[in-house]
Amino acid sequence: VVDEERTERMRAVVADDAESSEREHGDDRELLGAEGYQTIDGFPCYRTVDGTIQTMMDIAVAHPHLATIEKIGESHQKRDIFVLKLTDKSSPAEKAPLFITAGIHAREYAPPELAIRFAEHLVENYGVSADIDGILAHTEIAITAVSNPDGRIIAQNFRNLWWRKNANEENECKEERGNYGVDLNRNFNFMWGGAGASTDPCGASYRGASAGSESETAAIMKYSESIFPPEQRKGNPVKDVDAPYDELTSKGMYVDVHSFGEDIIFPWGHKDKKAGNFQAYQAISHKLCSINGHLPSGSGGYRFLGTVSGDTLDYHYGELGVCSILFELGTEFYQNCDDFENKILPDNLKALLYASKLVHRPYELAKGPDVTRLTVPDATAASSSTVEVKARVSDREMTQLPNNSDDLPPETLSTGNQRIVSVKLFVGGHPYDPSPPEPLDMSPAGGVGGEASFASHTVDAALTLDVSDLTGMGPQIMVCAVGTDAMGFDGPVSCEYLTIAPRTTAAASPPPPAVDEGSAAQQQTTPASAGKPQSTTTATTPESPTITTSLQQTPTPAAATPQSTTTKATTTVTQNDIGGGVQTCSDQSIEGDCNEMAGCKWKKDKCQDVCAGKNKRDKCHKVGGCAWDGKSKICLRSPP
Known part of the structure; x- marks a missing residue:
């Protein structure tokens, strides 16, 4: 319960954030965070509502070839709700939709910031990362970083209220005037009004007056209905609720980001019974958890966290037929910035990138093997030059959970223990291109147990490319790898760039001076590798980046006294674990x-x-x- 004066001040903030912020905090509200945007007082890593929306607009202005901003609706207090759409507009490929929402619950500080950082990461690494270029060429990523702007403004200015809901005062919450509003994650119109949603207008999980009654909920539902394929929906989703969706043709993903709990959650929420696509959801959740260290949670006794109804996941999966996943970040609502910057952000950027690779056929691709390492060394345009591309492919590695849990079965997933039967390499394009390059078969290069054949769930593969065959493709060539397991499932695509440096003609060096064979100086200053051609080495340590290093000897200069030979090293990080x-x-x-x-x-x-x-x-x-x-x-x- 809050006092009358406090309540009125809070309402003033909702009505006019800029004016009330100046009254409440003075000039402090004008201070900008490290990224140059307005941040929450005391939390320099989290942008305010205005700071987040301004970032979305700036991305659209700075990257018009990739980004578009669109208004999809308004909040209860008539604030605009935006979606930032990211895709390579020049790509003729068919695009699959990925919709990410964050900030549905106002007090969860980390989710909106992760969403906008993900957008920044994509546009900043476009043209640099082959993986990101491949994703943006074949996917349209839509991000609503602030789904509940009214509630977020209350939460960022009045932390002691722990505000969760929107700012709808038009309900009958009279006893606790500071706890009005509707829980937007109980207001979606699939299985609305069931268990796990409150009928008390003052309750934290109040479901609203009717299904989809809130303008914020309606905006998200309307936008989702417009981007996800209608042909994959059921004619009667309530009656056929337990029937699986076609995993071969289902396209698109929905990701809702919340905090806290360190979970990856999948449907159902309204009942503890396995969803029709349960096995695929197991694979998706395990693989995401292997990246960000979370634990999976789903219906059917799979670490089920409790019943909810009218939530985002059940709506998108049950009503629209879309593969739907929820991230629960961190360990508290107001997560400290050190934890966010050093743990939550890097781990979950990787997890979101992985989810982006699944979008074309999420249920199928998650069951296939993953390319856990792809090493593509740089090359020169010399006619005799070759490069060896190496890949580690595993059907099992990413299905192993990072932490044991008594609530989860210990056995290996049935889809995560298959033999690898092939590894294909695509040079000069992506396999999802309208006219993809012909796939090349990579050869076995050992596996678990040292087998020199594709006879294991985890294998190494290699293929040597003749650079003279590639010089017409330009100085930067996309190289992508895909594995297939014994059940016939292809895995997600992983790509790197092969950079071909122009051929250079070195000036002839004079011969070194004659030196007596017994000269101690010559023996000490000439390395064993002197005079050897350029070589490429790959250094790999468990759970560390794969570093490809090109070593080139600098000729010993002609001089009366022999000089030490210098080794120049160029380092390229090709895998960032x-x-x-x-x-x-x-x-x-x-x-x-x-x-x-x-x-x-x-x-x-x-x-x-x-x-x-x-x-x-x-x-x-x-x-x-x-x-x-x-x-x-x-x-x-x-x-x-």
């Missing part, structure tokens, strides 16, 4: 440089790894810059 970057903490000898590195801290006159020794997941997550590796059960530094 959890586990740190190229440098370690111990490499840093300056306190300032040490403290700027994730997972490092200056102690006792040296730079130390603060993640090492944290042998429990919860302790690891509490340390900024650290990430828990569920497979090895160790705490590692997050990537820089």
